[in-house]
Amino acid sequence: MHRPVIEPTPDSPASQAVGVDLDGTLADASAGWMGGRIGLPLPGAIEALRLLARHRAVFVYTARPRCFLPDVADWITWYSGIHAFVDPNPERAYYTAVGGPVLVTSTKLGAACYIDDRAVHHAGDWGATFAAVARAIGLDRAGILVQV
Numbered sequence: 780m781h782r783p784v785i786e787p788t789p790d791s792p793a794s795q796a797v798g799v800d801l802d803g804t805l806a807d808a809s810a811g812w813m814g815g816r817i818g819l820p821l822p823g824a825i826e827a828l829r830l831l832a833r834h835r836a837v838f839v840y841t842a843r844p845r846c847f848l849p850d851v852a853d854w855i856t857w858y859s860g861i862h863a864f865v866d867p868n869p870e871r872a873y874y875t876a877v878g879g880p881v882l883v884t885s886t887k888l889g890a891a892c893y894i895d896d897r898a899v900h901h902a903g904d905w906g907a908t909f910a911a912v913a914r915a916i917g918l919d920r921a922g923i924l925v926q927v
Contacts (some may be wrong), residue, residue: 785891792873793889803896
């Protein structure tokens with residue numbers, strides 16, 4: 780199924796944003812992130828982030844604990860030259876600062892799209908989606924975990 784272009788419109792705050800995952804998407808995650816380490820930018824990631832930030836509101840989301848979010852914001856600012864800040868509002872549902880600074884959050888906000896290394900795209904066919912998820916988590920066709 781082909782997805783239509785999602786134009787940013789004032790009446791749809793989610794349409795104005797793009798969410799980008801940090802580890803494994805912007806930053807190399809091969810060394811892990813325990814202790815707050817952030818890997819080097821992945822090839823093309825910073826250029827893509829800059830381009831996205833010129834056209835949409837961009838937020839970077841991560842599963843890291845909140846105490847590490849300031850380091851993530853500093854990492855984004857250091858490598859991209861775009862000011863990044865930690866989301867001060869735990870109740871936020873949307874981020875709409877098109878062309879503005881990058882928001883760093885541990886929440887998946889409303890967005891036109893998400894960029895994530897662990898995502899499975901759902902295009903309306905649950906059979907295909909479940910097959911992709913089953914492969915990713917090691918289930919066979921009968922729904923039994925495959926021995927690794």
